Amino acid sequence: MTTTISVINQKGGVGKTTTVINLAARFAELGKRVLAFDLDPQGNLSTVLSGGRYEFNMTVADLFDKPKRVDIQATIIQGEANKEPIPNLYLVPADIRLSKVIEQSLTQIHRERILMRHLDKLDGQFDIILLDCPPNLSLTSTNAMMAADMFLIPVDGGSFSLNGLADLLDALEEVKETENVPYFAFRNERAKQNKLINEFLDEQLKGLRDRVGTNDKSGVLNSCIRREESIGQASVTSMPLRYYRPSALATMDYKELATEVLNKINELQR
Ligand SMILES: Nc1ncnc2c1ncn2[C@@H]1O[C@H](COP(=O)(O)OP(=O)(O)O)[C@@H](O)[C@H]1O
């Protein structure tokens, strides 16, 4: 059974792409067949997981441009790190054409279901599909919402806003046509030294726990990812952190996060 997880937050720079890179690598290490899907025209995920490439023959732009004629299989490439294939890890890259193509898709019927229909054709080929969303709530994000079974929402101290989160949750509930959307917020870039921000965020996230109310499928994860320079350095050198610095403390954080997410997947499937 495939679980599709959308890593989503309309704010930029909160760690969506970094989360997809490192969760994908960890899930693959655990033997899960993983497809990481880049939905941001900036293509950062594509560059990192391909081991540094900037150009690709086929991308997600082609999937949106000619949904009937482009086969998703033709867009899938194997993940790479250090010029070696990463076992179990596959990627659908994005490129800058995506923004244009998405604008043109606005007139298509079933335009929010384009991605879902492509993913349906994968038919159990992957255990986990991770969608790296762009920093907005545009049609690309709506497609990700339609296609996903679960949502992971990274929040960070610097730009956190409960209003933004409320907008996102409203959009999720509307697209999924239910108030029981399984979404999980977690803290990224937790800075030990910044007590004020930490306390503020913990308080706000407690508010989110209360908002969840009767939605027992959702909540705030216990795992959080600390702020660590090696995380950014790894991405700049086009590697998941566990390849760049296996001994980094944040490598442990991603392991914990991955385990917690796998538990949530199991609960969902029950
Ligand atoms: N826990 C972290 N510690 C240090 N740097 C981080 C952390 N998470 C993300 N970053 C850095 O912050 C920047 C934005 O992260 P990114 O994943 O691209 O965010 P988004 O995809 O939400 O726009 C990147 O340069 C990334 O390397």
Ligand SMILES: [Mg+2]
């Ligand atoms: Mg991103």
